[in-house]
Amino acid sequence: MALDYRWLHDTVRNRFDSDDAMEAFLPRPLASDKLKQLGDDRYLSAMSLRVFRAGMKHSVVDAKWPAFEEAFWGFDPEVMVLLTPEQIDGYMNNDRIIRHRTKLQTIPRNAQFILDIRQEQGTSFGEFIADWPSADIIGLWRLLARRGARLGGRSAAGFLRLIGKDTFLLTGDVVARLVAAGVVDQPPTSQRELQQVQEAFNELQQASGRPLCQLSAMLSLTINPRF
Structure with a gap:
């Protein structure tokens, strides 16, 4: 039917x-050209925001996000990919952010994901997202779930909605x-x-x-x- x-x-x-x-x-x-103009740091920030929102009251996470932006230097993937386990341990002492070790560990992993896509496609991550056809948006969900960290289930679509990609x-x-x-x-x-x-x-x-x-x-x- x-x-x-x-x-x-x-x-x-x-x-x-x-x-x-x-x-x-x-x-x-968001229009395709606007998605392409977003820096890859904004994509990593949105991924991380979606990860931390999962299972938590969104308003609580959102209120703390400025502190996350400061603590993680604006989520530049080339910087975040270098985070060490010891640095993650250090963040567990920062009471201005949400101290959830498993979710914190996704930040360098998703930074690597973004950098891998950039290398494979020869474009920014934003261009990759913008050019993905809406007629196969579930294919993008599947890729995010398979290659991203904690971006399965509803999180893939939630991340895309956060950045303005049509889904x-x-x-x-x-x-x-x-x-x-x-x-x-x-x-x-x-x-x-x-x-x-x-x-x-x-x-x-x-x-x-x-x-x-x-x-x-x-x-x-x-x-x-x-x-």
Whole structure:
């Protein structure tokens, strides 16, 4: 069973007083050229922020992030890749940051990931992310999970949303609509199920011209109006 964009649009539109109100509510991805202009330090910072947010109240992590930026010298990958186990031990004494050793250890590992992509592709990490096609965003999720540190599960999509790369999110409400529409029978975890979800989003995108992040938000609003 396919999702019908006209039904999706009309259902969500009924939640708002006007077209302008609906459009103002929906998220917007960062333009490709803006993603390319972001320094690789911003990508490492966002990766790290997503890692620390996992399992924690986001506002608590966000409030401490300026201290992280200072403690980790702005997250320059070429500097962070050189962090030693002894230096990580030293950060465990810094009460201005969140002292979680396993998560701290992901910083040099993800710095190496970024540097490896730069070397392999001959471009900045931002160019690599910007050029990845939205029609295969789950392929980018898979790469982040396989080669990044603690970027599996929802963290890959969460990281991409943080930096502004267009992606859908598999929140509970989005999954509920996908199940109700017959796209999948259960919360998607297998590659086959995720491919079915990707194809459903691709069809919605072709019918609407909207970015994935907006379609994701619209699907969510059909379950939870948030008003």
